[in-house]
Amino acid sequence: MAENKKIVFEGYSRRLDVFAADELADFSRAIVQKMIKDGKITVNGKKVKPSWPLTPGEVVEIEMPHPQAKTDLNDLIIHDAKDFFVLIKPAGMLVHPQSPVWEEHPEAVFSSEETLVSVILANPPKGFDLSTPRAGLVHRLDRETSGVMLVAKNPEFQAEMVALFANREVHKTYHSIACGEVPDDEGTIDVPIGRVAGGKIKASDVGREAVTDYKVLERKNGFTYIELYPRTGRTNQLRVHLSWLGYPVLGDWLYRGATAERLMLHARRIEFKHPFTGKALKFEAPVPPDFKAAWKRVTTPEK
CATH class of the missing domain: 3.30.2350.10 (Pseudouridine synthase)
Known part of the structure; x- marks a missing residue:
């Protein structure tokens, strides 16, 4: 995961969220604004609004998202195999963040609400290949739908399962x-x-x-x-x-x-x-x- 940032602002006055979005080019503006509201991005050590007007000399500190989850993945898993695992998704939990940024930059999943993907990446099961696209997902369920889901542990098995789904x-x-x-x-x-x-x-x-x-x-x-x-x-x-x-x-x-x-x-x-x-x-x-x-x-x- 990326290191935290500490930047001394220079130049003409700019909104904090605009400046931070430029510094965090891989994150959406909405995610950056949430980080500011959550106190993950501060000015001179203080929590401020996203619209805060930065002036030269102010210090912007950015606490980068780190793996953490309230839900224990082990409590959801009902079967753990070499190439995949099966879990029960609870109702009310999104499978993945709504912004597609996380697919290229997985650390972004820890900057928004807890999702199944953030739970998986915070504590991946034994044998899970972190290079597997989309955190191993091969299908999804709606937020309010509960039930059984299968997740691949490696790209090879994931590709095979995607083909099985496509072929019904x-x-x-x-x-x-x-x-x-x-x-x-x-x-x-x-x-x-x-x-x-x-x-x-x-x-x-x-x-x-x-x-x-x-x-x-x-x-x-x-x-x-x-x-x-x-x-x-x-x-x-x-x-x-x-x-x-x-x-x-x-x-x-x-x-x-x-x-x-x-x-x-x-x-x-x-x-x-x-x-x-x-x-x-x-x-x-x-x-x-x-x-x-x-x-x-x-x-x-x-x-």
């Missing part, structure tokens, strides 16, 4: 709570989805192919416990498809689902053949307590 040879199963009682016990939603005119992603004839199979596990009190099998991997696919069907995910405010503590979507299972050995593998993430509690709440008749 990785099979994923999700559990969800849908608003309303889905009438058919099972079915297939074959509806293209895409981002239309810069708006939100939704079902559209001009979208990309998107296919989801489903099976109803239980219906009760106006809600459905449903199992979903995405055959394609489009962004927001399951949420869009259930909304299109008329039964949005509980807690999905974007697609008009009823209010809940969070989006009730859980990545339950992932199955694939090991790209090097051909062995069939399956990993599962138990349904979390908050998900079970939400199902109990919405299916218990009011007295």
Whole structure:
């Protein structure tokens, strides 16, 4: 990781955030402003606003981001192998920072909110190759989606898994709570989805192919416990498809689902053949307590 910086400002007066952004060319302006607000960038040893007007002779100190994480990666890992590991991502955690800067400069992940990537890089598991692009990611989950994820430990395995995903040879199963009682016990939603005119992603004839199979596990009190099998991997696919069907995910405010503590979507299972050995593998993430509690709440008749 980069060393801390101490710079004596010279020249015409400039805003602190503008000056710091020039010094930290690899970081976005938003990240620099957050560093200032967090006291990681100071003037004459004092915390100031991003708009602080620098004058000649003032000392700007920059504390570069260092590996640290509140969450212990070991608490998330459920399987650790030579070429990969499998973990359970908690709901509410981003997989990676929203700014793409981190892909070229991994230290940037420690200057924003905690993400799965920052947790991985702060304490990588045994055998993890730090040169692996994108911290070993081969797929992702939405912030509010919980469940099983696979992460590669080296570039070779990562490339093979990316190819398996592209060829639809990785099979994923999700559990969800849908608003309303889905009438058919099972079915297939074959509806293209895409981002239309810069708006939100939704079902559209001009979208990309998107296919989801489903099976109803239980219906009760106006809600459905449903199992979903995405055959394609489009962004927001399951949420869009259930909304299109008329039964949005509980807690999905974007697609008009009823209010809940969070989006009730859980990545339950992932199955694939090991790209090097051909062995069939399956990993599962138990349904979390908050998900079970939400199902109990919405299916218990009011007295």
